[in-house]
Amino acid sequence: RCCFMATWGLMLRAGPRLLRERRARVRAEAATGASSEDIWLKWGLLLVPLTAFCLGTWQIQRRKWKLDLIAQLASRLSSEPIPLTLDPMELKELEYRPVKVRGHFDHSKELYILPRSLVDPEREAREAGRLTSHAENGANVITPFYCTDLGVTILVNRGFVPKKKLKPETRLKGQIEEEIDLTGVVRLSEKRKPFVPENNAEKNRWHYRDLEAMAKVTGAEPIFIDADFRSTVPGGPIGGQTRVSLRNEHMQYIITW
Structure with a gap:
C-alpha cells in the first residue's frame, strides 16, 4: 500500500510537467509543419515567374527559327528552276x-x-x-x-x-x-x-x-x-497559287508568357 501511494504521488506531481511537455511538442510540430508549408509556397511562387520567363525565352528562339524558315522557303520560290x-x-x-x-x-x-x-x-x-x-x-x-x-x-x-x-x-x-x-x-x-x-x-x-x-x-x-x-493562259486556271503557309503564332505566346 505504501508503495502504491508513493507511485501515485509521483504521477500526480509529474502529470503537469508531462502535460506541458506534450503541449510544447504539439506546438513545435505545428510550427514545423507551418514552416514547411511556407517554404513550399515560397518556392511555388518563385517557380511561376521563372517558368514563364523560360517559356517566353524559348518562344523568342522559336519565333526566330520560324521566321528564318519562312524566309528560306520564300527564297526557294525565286530560285532558278531545275529539271x-x-x-x-x-x-x-x-x-x-x-x-x-x-x-x-x-x-x-x-x-x-x-x-x-x-x-x-x-x-x-x-x-x-x-x-x-x-x-x-x-x-x-x-x-x-x-x-x-x-x-x-x-x-x-x-x-x-x-x-x-x-x-x-x-x-x-x-x-x-x-x-x-x-x-x-x-x-x-x-x-x-x-x-x-x-x-x-x-x-x-x-x-x-x-x-x-x-x-x-x-x-x-x-x-x-x-x-x-x-x-496561265486566257480562259484557263490562274497559276502561281503557291502559298508559303507555316503557323507563326510565337509572338502571341511570347506576350502570353
Whole structure:
C-alpha cells in the first residue's frame, strides 16, 4: 500500500510537467509543419515567374527559327528552276523548289481541291488589317501531266478557277492540248488538319493534298507541282497559287508568357 501511494504521488506531481511537455511538442510540430508549408509556397511562387520567363525565352528562339524558315522557303520560290527528278528521297528535299518539265495534260482526269481562294499578293496587301475580305471562292484544278522526257505522268496544280468556271466545258479555251514546257514548284503530300473534311474521291471533292490517293485515282505518280503564274493562259486556271503557309503564332505566346 505504501508503495502504491508513493507511485501515485509521483504521477500526480509529474502529470503537469508531462502535460506541458506534450503541449510544447504539439506546438513545435505545428510550427514545423507551418514552416514547411511556407517554404513550399515560397518556392511555388518563385517557380511561376521563372517558368514563364523560360517559356517566353524559348518562344523568342522559336519565333526566330520560324521566321528564318519562312524566309528560306520564300527564297526557294525565286530560285532558278531545275529539271524534275523522280528520286523520292531527292523530292523530299525539294519542296517549294522550282522545277521544269515538258509534256502535255490529260484534261479528262481533272481533280478539284476546294474551297480555295485566289492567291493575290497585291489584293492581300491592300486588304491587310481589314475585318472583311473580298477574295473570290473557287477551286484549284489538278491535272495529270505526262512528262515526255521522263516517261511518267505527274500531277500539276494548274491554278485557281472561280466556282462558275469549275466545269471544264466552261473554260474550253484554256484547256491546252499541245505539248508545252512547264515550270512549277514541288509540293509534298499533306495531312488532314483539324476540322478539314475528309477527301471524297468518288465525288471528286478534295480538301487537302493526299498524293497517294490522287495518284491512285488518276494513274499518275505521287509527284505534285504547283504551276507558276507564267503558265496561265486566257480562259484557263490562274497559276502561281503557291502559298508559303507555316503557323507563326510565337509572338502571341511570347506576350502570353
